[in-house]
Amino acid sequence: MLTSGTFKTWYLVHKWTSLVCTAFVLLLCLTGLPMIFAHDIERLLGDRPYPPEMPGYSANMDRMVEVAKAQRPDEFVRAVFQPRDTPGAWVVSMGLTPDAIDSSFLFWFDARTGELLLSRNPQEGVMHVVDKLHVELFAGLPGTLFLGVMGLLFVASIVSGVVVYGPYMRKLPFGAVRRERAPRLKWLDLHNLLGIVTVGWVLVVGCTGVVNALARPTFIYWNATELAAMTAPWRGKPVPTTFASLDLAVKTARAAEPTLQPAFVSFPGQVLAGNHHYGVFMRGTTPFTLRLMKPVLIDVETGELTAKRDMPWYVTALKVSQPLHFGDYGGMPLKVLWAVLDLITIVVLGSGLYLWWVRRKTPIEARFNLIEREEKGFCALASSLETEAATGKGGTS
């Protein structure tokens, strides 16, 4: 068991890491809540079509790109992708420049008929605001990295919370909530109970959130090392003025990786393509391999396959950590559970803040002694029950 000295250290770690990160983690929990249902909300708002899937038949993708370009003649095609949960659609993403990071316009096409289903500016709408707050606090990459540091503090706060949970529970049975005594005691017990029961989930979502904060640097690094090596002979050459057929490029990639499906194609000028290639990223078909991408580079002038290779381990780690953060991999029941656990985390954060506020003037040594005194009411019950359990007299009466 912890001594008074080590308890004090862990207690201070728990207190200060929590105090620094709580406001930001609360923001992340609140904005994260609607984001769990982002696709469902977009669908309700009419911003997201769901054409049925019809495997084995695909409309001409060159035609989709032409339609999109005709409607936004001053913009550039960034990528063409197939949303993971909507294999019946292809989406053409436009950008203000060839190397744009953000999409300026999206065109949704039916993958079977090639029909334009919907076009919209993804930089508009309430979900866009929520997304920008959650991912980068409207401050670009520095905002994302800052939230990543807050995430690290949150993880430290959880770990130290688990350690200080022990001394608090020395004489209380698991799950005890002393609700008929001081409100502070009730909230202390609830904070301990809700925190310790959700610790597995919260640690996973917290750690994967930190990994996600490194997504852009990870892709930039991948591009600068392995992908750059694949396109080295074309380095420094300008982006060609005319492109070979996208439709044929995707067919070539499919032929090269017959067990995989195309997930997205980055266009020349983009980080994941280089100046002279279509970057066709292929994925598997199981819930797990659906998130792993294998790049197949197709020469944008000749339409021929240049190179392909597997993702490096660090991109795999990033892609595997994403579903564990989003909760989007087990249907609506999992999303609802994700939301409930998110709400419970909000209660843990709020009660933690409250406990700090009402006790902020109590010296820490007094607090350690307080634990002893506060337990007295309950330990009589606990010990009598233990005796009964040991002697076999307990159970339902």
Add this chain to the structure above:
Amino acid sequence: MSASLSLERIYGAPLALAVLNGIGLISALLADGFWDGVSWIALSTTVAVIAWFALRKEIKPTEREDASLNLT
């Protein structure tokens, strides 16, 4: 007065629930259908445990049911 609970008594139930959390988080990632169901049940258990302890009435010393004893 009664002795402190052992570390196993304090952390036993939380550890079991954390393992259950882990199973719930990973199973849905492996495959659809059955494994999604495993995930839903595992994570629902966590929520149910919280609901049980957080929403029940305070145990009086006269009552003979202590869920922590049933759990172990």
